[in-house]
Amino acid sequence: MRIPSALAIRATLLGLCFGLLQEPMILDNRLFAQTQHQLEKAYEDYQEETAEFVSKLQSLQQQAVRLGDRELEQKIADRLEILTSDGEAMKPLPRKLQPAIPFDMPAELRALHVQFRQACEDYAGQLYLLARRSQRLAPTFAFELINLLLQFDPDHTQARPMRGYVRQGDEWMTAFERDKLRSREIDHPRFGWIREDDRERYEAGERPYHNTWISAEKEQLLRQNFTQGWDIETEHFQIKTNVSLEKGVELGRKLETFYDYFISTFAPFYNSPEQIRQLFDSTTGRSKNRSQRYEVHFFRSKQEYVERLIRRIPQIAMTNGLYQLEDRVSYFYYDPEANNDATIFHEATHQLMYESHLAQRDVGREGHFWIVEGIACYMESFQVTETPDGFDYSVGDPRFIRFYWARHRLLEEDYYVPLQVFSKLGMIPYQQGDQQTLQQRYSQASGLAHFFMHFENGVYRTALMQYLAQIYHSNPSIQRNVQGLDKLTGVSYGTLDRQYREYIQDQQTMVGDQIPIQ
């Protein structure tokens, strides 16, 4: 069990503090000072509430130990971890409303359960007030508070809808799901959203096709032509595919899980008013329309992928996935031999970041290009595991192949370009060179992304997100004057280089010769 210290709380949420004022240039000095003061006050209040809550939880935990309730003890330990770890402990929100505390428990034990729930609800209530207070001045800070409080009270009646959920009976669902259910559709595990009345025919191997029913085999043949392919709609994605309905549905589920992770972890990346609306997604209780979804094309084979794209991208055969800035589409193909997931999460990262703004623009052309690829490579390690109450995700396992190579390049090949020099590379010079150079650059970029996400419980994480926010910004003057990571972290390049080396060495010691995960 980890005992949270005041220092640990501070380090974890320093991220929030960094993110407070994102664009001070829009305020004059006096107003800036005033705003800064209000936000500092909000942040202090947050810390105070949290410290109090932590000690309350610790005392409840001791009582749970005394009464021999292992399950409750663990539950409290999990909550404590959320407050002290670098955000990894956050869980996807449960769909079901929290069940009532049973009446048939021994009185003393029941009282403890009630106290625990009450303490969580009180804390969540306090964070909600803080979020309301800071929402206008520091929407990303407010958004992080909303996410945090939902970990303690997932049924909070004001906060949960701010994440785009509506309540139906004893369940929370998105507006999209609610609309589907209203039009009598069900989310079939294999076929995705289909009309409830069609379920039996689907399961019997029939498929609707232009106002008639045909066999699944026949449909499969007809839809091999990509323009006649399946059109699969999920909450945030629009998938066109000629692989199969089932594979398309599976891809949609992966992308939605990834989206959920991304939006809650990368809140500081979203800092313009237009993007904040994106963060507090579907607060109006309406689901998205087709043009608001991320478009994905998923081909049957590599050959088809290459044929379709080679005219525009001559080197397409060297890639195994692509996000095309110009048409705002991610392209993938089905490959039974390879880890499709890594490619999917890589390209989805490019897509979610780029489409955080409406403007057509270049990204990293003048410099800082390494992180555009580094963060996408880092996200390749995104993994979803099923749990009894839904699913859980993780990202950044140091055994993952990208990080294995990051260690190898630095420690075995002695390849390292100092961060200051590395950051100067724009898109074109970064992508030039022989295969080995490119691989070395990608490995270093992956390792550095890991470092900036996780070093010392994530102290640099928000700085990294602000860096990305500037690189992807729609305002050309912000894009031209991207602040370096030395400025954003307040730590010199030389020190960052040294810390990175130590970080990689420590990681190597920790991982040892465990087999890399592909």
Ligand SMILES: [Zn+2]
């Ligand atoms: Zn990429």
